[in-house]
Amino acid sequence: MIENELRPKVNEFEIQGTNFSDYQSPLFIAWQLNSICNLECLHCCEEAGEIMPNELNREEVMDFCQQIVDLNIPYVAISGGEPMMHPDFFKICEFFRSNGISLKVETNGLFINKEVAARFGKLGFRSVQISVDGASQDTFEKMRIKGNFKKVIEACKFLVEAGVNTEIVFVPTKFNIHETGKLIDMSYDMGIYGFYTGKIMQIGRAGQNWDILCPSAQEYEEFFKVLTEKEKQYAGKMKVYYYPYDVIEELKYRLEKPSASLLVIPNGKTKLIGPLPFVCGDLRKSKLSEIWNDYQKAWKKDEVISFTKQVIENPELLKEANKWREL
Amino acid sequence: MEFQKHVKVRQEKFGAVVFETLREKIFVTNESGAQILSLLQAGKEPEAVTNELSSMYDGDPAVIKKDVDEVISTLQESGIIKN
Ligand SMILES: C[S@@+](CC[C@H](N)C(=O)[O-])C[C@H]1O[C@@H](n2cnc3c(N)ncnc32)[C@H](O)[C@@H]1O
Numbered sequence A: 001m002i003e004n005e006l007r008p009k010v011n012e013f014e015i016q017g018t019n020f021s022d023y024q025s026p027l028f029i030a031w032q033l034n035s036i037c038n039l040e041c042l043h044c045c046e047e048a049g050e051i052m053p054n055e056l057n058r059e060e061v062m063d064f065c066q067q068i069v070d071l072n073i074p075y076v077a078i079s080g081g082e083p084m085m086h087p088d089f090f091k092i093c094e095f096f097r098s099n100g101i102s103l104k105v106e107t108n109g110l111f112i113n114k115e116v117a118a119r120f121g122k123l124g125f126r127s128v129q130i131s132v133d134g135a136s137q138d139t140f141e142k143m144r145i146k147g148n149f150k151k152v153i154e155a156c157k158f159l160v161e162a163g164v165n166t167e168i169v170f171v172p173t174k175f176n177i178h179e180t181g182k183l184i185d186m187s188y189d190m191g192i193y194g195f196y197t198g199k200i201m202q203i204g205r206a207g208q209n210w211d212i213l214c215p216s217a218q219e220y221e222e223f224f225k226v227l228t229e230k231e232k233q234y235a236g237k238m239k240v241y242y243y244p245y246d247v248i249e250e251l252k253y254r255l256e257k258p259s260a261s262l263l264v265i266p267n268g269k270t271k272l273i274g275p276l277p278f279v280c281g282d283l284r285k286s287k288l289s290e291i292w293n294d295y296q297k298a299w300k301k302d303e304v305i306s307f308t309k310q311v312i313e314n315p316e317l318l319k320e321a322n323k324w325r326e327l
Numbered sequence B: 001m002e003f004q005k006h007v008k009v010r011q012e013k014f015g016a017v018v019f020e021t022l023r024e025k026i027f028v029t030n031e032s033g034a035q036i037l038s039l040l041q042a043g044k045e046p047e048a049v050t051n052e053l054s055s056m057y058d059g060d061p062a063v064i065k066k067d068v069d070e071v072i073s074t075l076q077e078s079g080i081i082k083n
């Protein structure tokens, strides 16, 4: 999940301005562009598949892009659903890149052939992240229903050949966790720039399929051991990044230190953070600059604080994440 | 001084924020650091940055040079600008 990655690594020239409210506008936009998807992954936190009612139309989408540029927001991550199924996917990417915005895309990779990879290559993305949840066809396709392992690996190769900073994202589950090390080795052999992983979140379809998906404590222990070893093995050659916190630890941290980012869902509403149900803005009703102010106020509301504490006490409540609550 | 490819700098009320988006690292600096950054971003060499700031503030060039050098070495160590 993209918003996790912005937990600041404290490393300042001088300790100032580290509070999210000190920034004039967000530093990062995590944008779920659409909800439609060609796959039916068992773990999908977004429960993607169908078009969400009332998604932003093409004009509204471009208006939002312009607001991002006007507010001088440096970094955008586009996800979905499957973002490459959006009719204006490349138009949006071209717009951001021509305005110098750092851009990352998360995709299942199934729409990337040689020509598409070359198009990505020309745009100078910060990165294209491909979800590869397994090192073999069998495990991959067990989790990524309707997926195609061979095609996705081919997509990674096309992107690398086209000079794109290509990253692999791996979500561990009971099905595939034993293949972690093998997939990291494969990534390196393919010339991948970075390998990203972290614990699966109990949200959306993952919540519904938790018993068959969630790795055991012992499996996780082995997983992190493998990651530590691989991180050392590939130091200076390929980035092996793993997010050590689970979603509950993340929420505890965020309650104290919300991130300087906004999460925008396909209908133009802005969520406080993926694992919570709270909606703090609507691009159809307010300007992005106003939503940024509302976001800051929202984190201080009693309703948010008390519900977040309840989720921390009782992670079952993560099931509410996609049942939006307007603030 | 060349900035790394995926680095973004934004001026803020408190100074500036530097976002190294490739490693997703955030750095912040105060107003004087922000001024040095903005001159470097405009393509000025360190010496020109020192001269410009010295004339702007009528300060001791040796002290200003030290500040500029310090900011540049921090930027290099943090992978913000190329060595
Ligand atoms: C929701 S998908 C959208 C982009 C694209 N369709 C894809 O699969 O890459 C974004 C990322 O979230 C990951 N993801 C989905 N459900 C998750 C869960 N329950 N926990 C952690 N990551 C999850 C996916 O594997 C993917 O890497």
Ligand code: SF4
Residues within 6 Å of the ligand: A037, A038, A039, A040, A041, A043, A044, A045, A046, A047, A048, A049, A080, A081, A082, A108
């Ligand atoms: S994880 Fe991505 S590819 Fe899989 S169903 Fe969700 S949105 Fe689609």
